[in-house]
Amino acid sequence: MDASQDRIRVIIAKVGLDGHDRGVKIVARTLRDAGMDVIYTGLHRTPEEVVDAAIQEDVDVIGVSILSGAHMTVFPRLVELLKAKGADDIRVVGGGVIPDDDLPKLRALGVSEILLQDTPPETIVAAVRRVVAERGAR
Amino acid sequence: MSYVPSAELVARVLEGNLRAIARLATRAESGVDEARMALDDVFRHAGRAHIVGITGVPGSGKSTLVTALTAAIRRTGRKVAIVAIDPSSPFSGGSILGDRIRMGEVAGDPGVFVRSMATRGALGGLARGALEVVDVLDAAGFDVVVIETVGVGQDEVDVARAAHTTVVVSAPGLGDDIQAIKAGILEIADIHAVSKCDRPDANRTIADLKNMLAMAVGAGTRYGVRLTSKPGAAPDRELEWRPPVIATSSQRGDGVDELLTAIDRHYAALRDSGELDARRARIAERRMLAAAEDILRTRFAQHRDGRVAELLGAICERQVSPHAAATRLLDELNVGGHA
Ligand code: B12
Ligand SMILES: Nc1nc2c(ncn2[C@@H]2O[C@H](COP(=O)(O)OP(=O)(O)O)[C@@H](O)[C@H]2O)c(=O)[nH]1
Ligand SMILES: [Mg+2]
Numbered sequence: 001m002d003a004s005q006d007r008i009r010v011i012i013a014k015v016g017l018d019g020h021d022r023g024v025k026i027v028a029r030t031l032r033d034a035g036m037d038v039i040y041t042g043l044h045r046t047p048e049e050v051v052d053a054a055i056q057e058d059v060d061v062i063g064v065s066i067l068s069g070a071h072m073t074v075f076p077r078l079v080e081l082l083k084a085k086g087a088d089d090i091r092v093v094g095g096g097v098i099p100d101d102d103l104p105k106l107r108a109l110g111v112s113e114i115l116l117q118d119t120p121p122e123t124i125v126a127a128v129r130r131v132v133a134e135r136g137a138r
Numbered sequence: 139m140s141y142v143p144s145a146e147l148v149a150r151v152l153e154g155n156l157r158a159i160a161r162l163a164t165r166a167e168s169g170v171d172e173a174r175m176a177l178d179d180v181f182r183h184a185g186r187a188h189i190v191g192i193t194g195v196p197g198s199g200k201s202t203l204v205t206a207l208t209a210a211i212r213r214t215g216r217k218v219a220i221v222a223i224d225p226s227s228p229f230s231g232g233s234i235l236g237d238r239i240r241m242g243e244v245a246g247d248p249g250v251f252v253r254s255m256a257t258r259g260a261l262g263g264l265a266r267g268a269l270e271v272v273d274v275l276d277a278a279g280f281d282v283v284v285i286e287t288v289g290v291g292q293d294e295v296d297v298a299r300a301a302h303t304t305v306v307v308s309a310p311g312l313g314d315d316i317q318a319i320k321a322g323i324l325e326i327a328d329i330h331a332v333s334k335c336d337r338p339d340a341n342r343t344i345a346d347l348k349n350m351l352a353m354a355v356g357a358g359t360r361y362g363v364r365l366t367s368k369p370g371a372a373p374d375r376e377l378e379w380r381p382p383v384i385a386t387s388s389q390r391g392d393g394v395d396e397l398l399t400a401i402d403r404h405y406a407a408l409r410d411s412g413e414l415d416a417r418r419a420r421i422a423e424r425r426m427l428a429a430a431e432d433i434l435r436t437r438f439a440q441h442r443d444g445r446v447a448e449l450l451g452a453i454c455e456r457q458v459s460p461h462a463a464a465t466r467l468l469d470e471l472n473v474g475g476h477a
Contacts, residue, residue: 007168007231032232039254042239049245053238056251058160087157089139138141138161 008132009059013041013050018068023096027063027124034125047077054082054090060132061112067096071106079110089138091131095119144176151278152183156251159278163253166270169432177270184276187219187283188405191301193326196289198309199333201240202388203397204286208244210398211282218244219251219280221272223265223288226256233257237286251280257288264288264296269425272300298326299424302417303404305329305397308347310339324350327381329400335385335392348383379407437471445470 012028014021021043028038039057041050054062062082066074075094082088093113094106103114112131115124139157144165150158162180165173192200192207201222208218222237233256244250253275255265264287275283287297298304306327311334330351332344382400386393408414438446449463458466 009164028234032227032234033230035230035232037226037233037235037254037256039235039238042236042242044242045245049242052246053252055156056160056253058157058164086139138139 008036008061008128009039009057010036010061010063010128011039011041011050011054011057011059012063012065013045013053014043015045015047015050015064015066015074016068016070017044018066018070018096019043020065020067020096023067024065026121027065027095030121030124031063031128033121034128036128047074047081051078051081051085051087055085055087059090060135061091061093061128063128064092064094065096066094066098069097071096071098072102075106075111076109089135091135093128093131095124144173145179148176148179151180151274154278159251159274160253162274163271166274167255167258167265167267169267177273180277181270181273184273187272187276187280188303188401189272189276189283189285189301190401191285191287191297191304192307193287193297193304194289194307194309194331194333195312197312198289198307199388200286200289200307201237203307203331203333203386203394204237204284205241205243206386206388206391206394207397207401208241208250208284210394212244212247212249214398216281217249217251217279219275219278219283220253220286221268221275221283222252222254222286223268224254224256225288226258228259231258251275251278264300269300300421302408302414303328303401305331305401307331307333308343309333310335310337310343328379328404329381329397330383331393331397332383332385334387334389336387336390340385344383344385351381351383379404438467441467441471 010031012024012031014024024040028040031038039053039059041053050062050064062078064074064078071094075092078092079088082090082092088110091112092110093115094111095115098106098114098116106114113127115127139161142158142161144162147158147162151162162173162176166177192204194200204220204222208220211218220241222235224233224235224237226233235254235256237254238252241252244252253271255268255271257264258266260266264285268285272283272285285297285301304326306329308330309332330347332340332347334340335344384393384397384400386397388394405414408417445467449458449467452458453460453463
């Protein structure tokens with residue numbers, strides 16, 4: 001009846017002391033321009049705050065940008081909190097500066113998608129859409 | 139949480155289950171038919187919350203003030219829900235909803251629920267479905283529901299027809315913003331907050347605003363409501379509500395407790411005088427009319443290629459007037475029924 005019922009909701013967050021916010025802003029604009037509702041949390045959130053916000057906002061996807069090297073603590077914590085709160089239908093994607101060696105580990109932990117430097121906008125949009133489609137309707 | 143039909147979400151909403159509240163809010167926002175009856179149900183359980191609207195131009199400090207105000211309300215033990223509205227992009231239909239950036243102070247408090255919404259083409263400062271989302275939060279047991287509007291400026295009066303108490307935020311340093319709030323906005327304010335009073339130019343804004351209010355009174359413009367006396371109310375009740383002007387600094391925390399006191403006093407005055415019922419009736423009327431328009435638009439769209447197209451052709455050929463065609467269409471569509 002209304003196309004907007006399928007509008008994807010994404011929360012985009014920066015966690016911890018990482019102050020690099022150029023990439024995260026580009027990602028937010030890219031997803032908005034693809035017709036998604038993007039909730040931006042701003043800098044310096046804790047994983048707990050991000051997961052609470054994601055639940056209140058009923059998002060399909062949490063997107064976290066990490067350039068500080070803290071990815072191996074932040075992502076596992078997010079996935080763990082989502083499970084603990086019965087919210088693991090909310091998918092986690094990430095980006096930023098992350099060494100290749102860590103990618104398989106993060107995927108194994110349950111991070112759905114990781115997109116690194118110079119990812120073109122179309123790829124980011126396609127990845128988010130795919131992750132939501134794979135999760136199925138809810 | 140996998141798929142749960144809206145009908146089953148209602149009981150969980152009433153228990154205060156966060157995921158159920160959030161999911162039903164999403165369905166209210168998208169306007170899906172599947173959620174219609176559940177939302178009707180929720181509406182019957184709502185009506186206890188104090189609905190506070192916060193409006194003012196973008197950048198005036200609404201989100202920051204809402205956060206400080208929420209922290210103050212929490213200190214009184216009440217639970218707070220915030221509906222924060224930002225504009226949708228007219229190009230893509232998507233949005234960036236950034237009000238949470240300012241809300242760090244209340245993040246993680248289980249007595250606070252924040253929901254961001256995009257306008258999706260709605261004018262007047264609210265979002266489509268915003269008031270149904272308010273119903274969900276109200277029914278879920280939040281004592282105060284704060285609506286932060288988009289802040290488009292002059293035309294933004296919808297919030298006054300949706301809230302019990304409307305706070306208009308003005309800020310120094312936004313050019314001629316006092317000029318901008320002059321028209322409709324002045325009349326909808328139950329309370330004026332002048333934000334950023336830590337700034338040196340704030341005194342000027344406060345003085346300008348007070349002058350303008352004094353002039354409006356002099357010119358006989360409605361400013362403040364004479365609250366109708368409830369039969370049997372104590373005769374010495376203060377029945378006239380003069381919108382106070384409160385200087386606030388969210389940064390230093392100044393004025394926030396005064397603002398809360400004014401908001402609570404306003405609600406008490408509404409209740410004691412019987413004006414609350416009058417406002418509820420006004421809100422009901424507006425919502426019913428808006429719902430009727432919505433239904434009509436949807437039905438119109440459904441028949442765009444059929445009967446609507448025929449009638450449009452007839453109008454173009456000047457066989458029927460637009461008004462006559464509309465009357466005919468309404469008769470034929472049996473608008474209240476199902477398609
Ligand atoms: C610009 C920059 C800065 C600027 C940041 C300005 C700002 N407001 O963002 C300034 C000068 C302030 C800065 C400071 C620092 N920086 Co710096 N900085 C960079 C630099 C050169 C570029 C980052 C950038 O903006 N890239 C452009 C954007 C568009 O790309 P992006 O963020 O990667 O985003 C893309 C993808 O990753 C992806 N993506 C990103 N996030 C997300 C999220 C989702 C959900 C998805 C789907 C995709 C996605 O999409 C984007 C578009 O393709 C990098 C080097 C590099 N190669 O990355 C170092 C770098 C990140 N900085 C680094 C360091 C060490 C610092 C400092 C600690 C330096 C210091 N000692 O003071 C400080 C820390 C500041 C802080 N508070 O965090 C290191 C980090 C090392 C590490 N991870 O181990 C890097 C890698 C440089 C290096 N090689 O050593 N920095
Ligand atoms: N100096 C000062 N700045 C403030 C105050 N409140 C908000 N601001 C700043 O004003 C800008 C807009 O604030 P925000 O709350 O997002 O305004 P909104 O667009 O009306 O929601 C931000 O940069 C805030 O940091 C205040 O009390 N004092
Ligand atoms: Mg705001």
